[in-house]
Amino acid sequence: DGGITQSPKYLFRKEGQNVTLSCEQNLNHDAMYWYRQDPGQGLRLIYYSQIVNDFQKGDIAEGYSVSREKKESFPLTVTSAQKNPTAFYLCASSISGVETQYFGPGTRLLVL
């Protein structure tokens, strides 16, 4: 079965803690994305990667970091610098930037 997986489904962060959200795809897509979704809102782009070992900031990159060491994997770290991290985080992949994106099931991050 081809698709995108995200883990964990729920994640709790303590003050001052960095947490990492996992995203894996087996669709052989070059491009991968991280979005943040707040209640009743659309998706805002955090980071994207067009190819392995390369990534670019999106609209709201401050307080987040990513890596792209493998084609299949694009983990997102929410750092302690992100003061309002509570949100629903979605990972997606596509063949290229403007083509159809395939989404994972999402990770809900809550602050303790």
Add this chain to the structure above:
Amino acid sequence: SQQGEEDPQALSIQEGENATMNCSYKTSINNLQWYRQNSGRGLVHLILIRSNEREKHSGRLRVTLDTSKKSSSLLITASRAADTASYFCATGGASGYSTLTFGKGTMLLVSP
């Protein structure tokens, strides 16, 4: 950015009725896409229409695109309770490397 804006923000109809959602955007596009999101889930791609197309069908879905007015509409015919979800339009830019920009969505409630 060429953010799409959906209208209305929310729509409530009865089963069997048709549902129409609209999307407006600001700059030139390569394509426009519609996605559906069930509560607490990832987005699912519904349909993609390219800038040189005017209308596209997929099952009970009909999408139109008017590039002169920078607008698109999504029509769901003979709605079912299972169509209850949020619907987002996303635009892909026409120049350079571009990612998709999502609107804030239309929340559709279909009552039995």
